[in-house]
Amino acid sequence: MSQQPRAEETRSRILTAAQESFARYGYDATGVAEICRLANVSKGAFYHHFPSKQAVFLELLNRWLAELDTQLETVRASAETVPEGLVRMAGMARLVFQAADGQLPIFLEFWTKAAHDPAVWQAMIAHYRRYQAFFADMIKAGIAEGTILPIEPETTAQVIVSLAVGLVLQGLLDPHGADWGQVAQEGIRMILDSIGSNDQ
């Protein structure tokens, strides 16, 4: 696709600029011209690398989801027991809220677009269902290892994902309204309190 080395760098600058602008102003409020200005790139270069503004958006979405994938998988692999893994993921939330300072709003853009745009929806739903399955698998593993009571894994997974999604949305709207990292910890603690077995 890119045969000259500097092409890849241009491509990357476009993606970075788009991500920042989408996060700050929203997808619709961000013009292609504005992305080009931030990236120090001409419109010709933009449309040389991407067929449309939406294509940039979709690539950002896929990168975002892919990274979330690997992060979750890494934590799961590094935890001894399932409850410990869940608690550690909640702890990860703290990092997400501070590190991804200006990055979080784009999550909202993804979700909004998914609600109206079939192409975005398909990209989103595919990953999303995997998250449900990911947590359901964790619960099952917890039941198998005896650290979690034999409840319905799917429903519990949906509760956990709901909690996570809601936390992100609230952290977005009211970043300083609470210590969202701590709320995440507490939420997971409550859930584990309810579904965890005593003999661990």
Next chain:
Amino acid sequence: MSQQPRAEETRSRILTAAQESFARYGYDATGVAEICRLANVSKGAFYHHFPSKQAVFLELLNRWLAELDTQLETVRASAETVPEGLVRMAGMARLVFQAADGQLPIFLEFWTKAAHDPAVWQAMIAHYRRYQAFFADMIKAGIAEGTILPIEPETTAQVIVSLAVGLVLQGLLDPHGADWGQVAQEGIRMILDSIGSNDQ
């Protein structure tokens, strides 16, 4: 404001049309002309009743939040104990998900706009903080009546609101992916399982 009876009806038709179109296509993708077409109203009439497209949006937001207010208050008043009230609210979710079929997407529009538009943000945050306080008060009442353990009411309230927000967002993205009403029930059940006292 409206001195002739038919004016009020026109105003109402505009609001209804805008709500449907915002929900279906999103705020930005909805043109004023489209709203007028749906409402069988001219552009002149539109701008006679509203100063801008955003004003319509804000009025819809305030109506939406006000109704949520009264609904929550009604349930709280009708419940004997705090845990019972919370469970009943979770049960309400079922109605929300089916009745507000096409209405839910507008919730996402509200949130997205709040993230970028100061005017929308202020309207949103005011109500939103009241919800946090509302649930925190419920928890406090529960502690006072002895049905809930003496934990931090604010954090618990934030967990509950997170769960609620996350449920709505997931119901939006994947309406048939789960029985979201039941997930709501189960989520609340877990939380109560963790924070409820045994002597009730």
Next chain:
DNA sequence: AGAAACAGACCGACCGGTCGGAATGATAAT
């Protein structure tokens, strides 16, 4: 040379909002 990468003027569509005036209907003077 020749393909890939880039530049930026340009285009047509669209959109929020304006404006001058036409219908409507209540009120009051005749």
Next chain:
DNA sequence: ATTATCATTCCGACCGGTCGGTCTGTTTCT
């Protein structure tokens, strides 16, 4: 009862500006 008056309500052509995307080159590398 009829007409004159007048604010309210509504109409829709129109405007200024923006935006995504195209196109015709020019530059940069192999």
